Amino acid sequence: MVTATATTEMSRAYQVAASVTDPELPMLTLADLGVLREVTEEDGVVRVTITPTYSGCPAMDTMRDDLVHALREAGYRDVDVRTVLHPAWSSDWITEEGRRKLAEAGIAPPGPAPRRSGPIPLTLTPPSSRVPCPKCGSPDTVETARFSATACKALRRCRSCDEPFEHVKEI
Amino acid sequence: MSAVSKMAFDNAYEAITEENDARWAYGTGFTDPLAGVDTTVPAEVDGADLAAYCLMLGDDALILSHRLQQWCTHAPELEDEVALANIGLDLLGQARMLLTRAGKADGSDRTEDSFAFFRAEHEFRNVRLAEAPNGDFAFSMARLLVFATWRLALLQRLTSSIDPVLAAIAAKGVKEVTYHRDYAAQWVVRLGDGTELSHERMQAGLDAVWPLVGELFEPHPVELRLGPAAVDVRELRPEFDEVIAQVLGAATLQVPDAEPLAGVSGKAGRDGVHTEAMGYLLAELQSVARAHPEATW
Numbered sequence: 050m051v052t053a054t055a056t057t058e059m060s061r062a063y064q065v066a067a068s069v070t071d072p073e074l075p076m077l078t079l080a081d082l083g084v085l086r087e088v089t090e091e092d093g094v095v096r097v098t099i100t101p102t103y104s105g106c107p108a109m110d111t112m113r114d115d116l117v118h119a120l121r122e123a124g125y126r127d128v129d130v131r132t133v134l135h136p137a138w139s140s141d142w143i144t145e146e147g148r149r150k151l152a153e154a155g156i157a158p159p160g161p162a163p164r165r166s167g168p169i170p171l172t173l174t175p176p177s178s179r180v181p182c183p184k185c186g187s188p189d190t191v192e193t194a195r196f197s198a199t200a201c202k203a204l205r206r207c208r209s210c211d212e213p214f215e216h217v218k219e220i
Numbered sequence: 221m222s223a224v225s226k227m228a229f230d231n232a233y234e235a236i237t238e239e240n241d242a243r244w245a246y247g248t249g250f251t252d253p254l255a256g257v258d259t260t261v262p263a264e265v266d267g268a269d270l271a272a273y274c275l276m277l278g279d280d281a282l283i284l285s286h287r288l289q290q291w292c293t294h295a296p297e298l299e300d301e302v303a304l305a306n307i308g309l310d311l312l313g314q315a316r317m318l319l320t321r322a323g324k325a326d327g328s329d330r331t332e333d334s335f336a337f338f339r340a341e342h343e344f345r346n347v348r349l350a351e352a353p354n355g356d357f358a359f360s361m362a363r364l365l366v367f368a369t370w371r372l373a374l375l376q377r378l379t380s381s382i383d384p385v386l387a388a389i390a391a392k393g394v395k396e397v398t399y400h401r402d403y404a405a406q407w408v409v410r411l412g413d414g415t416e417l418s419h420e421r422m423q424a425g426l427d428a429v430w431p432l433v434g435e436l437f438e439p440h441p442v443e444l445r446l447g448p449a450a451v452d453v454r455e456l457r458p459e460f461d462e463v464i465a466q467v468l469g470a471a472t473l474q475v476p477d478a479e480p481l482a483g484v485s486g487k488a489g490r491d492g493v494h495t496e497a498m499g500y501l502l503a504e505l506q507s508v509a510r511a512h513p514e515a516t517w
Contacts, residue, residue: 105313131256134388194299196306
């Protein structure tokens with residue numbers, strides 16, 4: 050039985066899909082963000098599988114559209130973009146390269162996502178986790194809001210240089 | 221690389237004239253939030269019951285999302301405006317997947333829009349807690365605390381549903397609703413343990429929400445028939461009470477003692493029997509889609 054060619058990271062179609070950028074975090078590619086799960090080619094059809102970061106992520110439609118256009122531009126006529134929900138996206142999937150690009154853009158990358166079993170504990174005070182300021186490097190920063198311009202980020206402020214900055218939340 | 225970065229619209233004019241107009245939120249051509257997900261209903265699960273259950277959980281999220289959206293331009297601070305909008309967006313995302321799942325499970329192939337915009341009030345199966353008008357900020361925070369605490373406990377159990385689609389939607393939702401619950405809990409503590417006035421208003425908000433709590437733990441026959449595909453809401457009460465006691469303790473507030481709001485002949489939100497507020501809410505939610513039924517966006 051002939052199965053789909055599971056594309057290695059070397060394949061050209063993968064390279065094209067992997068270089069499409071996130072519409073809301075344009076410094077990151079979909080591969081950096083960890084939402085690009087798989088690219089396969091079979092009988093001339095390129096099948097791209099992506100996963101949403103958050104359920105309501107409004108960028109999903111744009112990502113699909115950008116993937117189709119990028120691949121068509123690169124000569125692949127038949128492109129099928131699919132969603133996969135399981136396993137749910139985790140901020141741990143942002144690559145090292147992605148973390149470096151976030152920090153360079155002034156956005157603090159996420160720490161390790163919580164691993165939980167049993168009932169989820171309440172957090173009644175802002176978490177004390179130390180998120181270093183991406184501008185001056187000081188560890189003395191505070192969370193000012195749990196939510197920010199996109200679902201995946203929180204707002205923080207540096208107490209050393211006084212700059213506000215965004216922080217990709219750990220989920 | 222160059223070919224790809226070129227199509228990423230260096231030129232704004234090119235971007236709007238090119239056939240790709242997704243940047244402007246119109247006509248992406250991708251309307252199915254479950255595109256490519258295997259939506260086969262497991263053999264041991266009844267499709268009609270599963271669809272009804274997806275509508276219950278989807279309508280809870282859709283209707284509360286609408287209430288949260290109504291805070292836009294009315295929130296006390298920009299940060300809270302953004303937070304409430306983000307929470308509403310998460311819930312809207314959950315609703316989109318659940319309504320789409322319903323249309324696949326019952327075999328009707330109805331879309332999320334068809335469920336959201338073209339059902340009548342008695343066909344909505346959300347709990348009445350979700351539809352209650354926003355009231356003041358304290359009422360909205362009390363309602364969000366109750367809703368998120370209950371939904372988080374529910375979704376966490378739903379991650380082991382024998383329907384893999386429902387389990388996957390729940391697993392994503394758990395991560396999101398954890399943040400919603402923390403957000404509401406922190407506000408309840410801040411206001412309850414704040415000034416005399418904020419304490420009084422927060423307690424009043426909780427007292428006003430409480431009659432709507434009982435319904436959350438009344439299992440509907442559909443939920444019971446679905447067995448391991450669904451969650452028996454009666455099991456959620458101990459965890460709910462424990463979390464609420466922890467928050468209200470820190471907030472120096474009292475757990476209200478209120479009789480549950482009666483239904484009509486024993487029927488309530490899950491049966492499509494709603495409060496007066498629901499009709500007004502749906503009029504706002506549905507009027508544009510109904511005035512332009514052929515429109516796409």
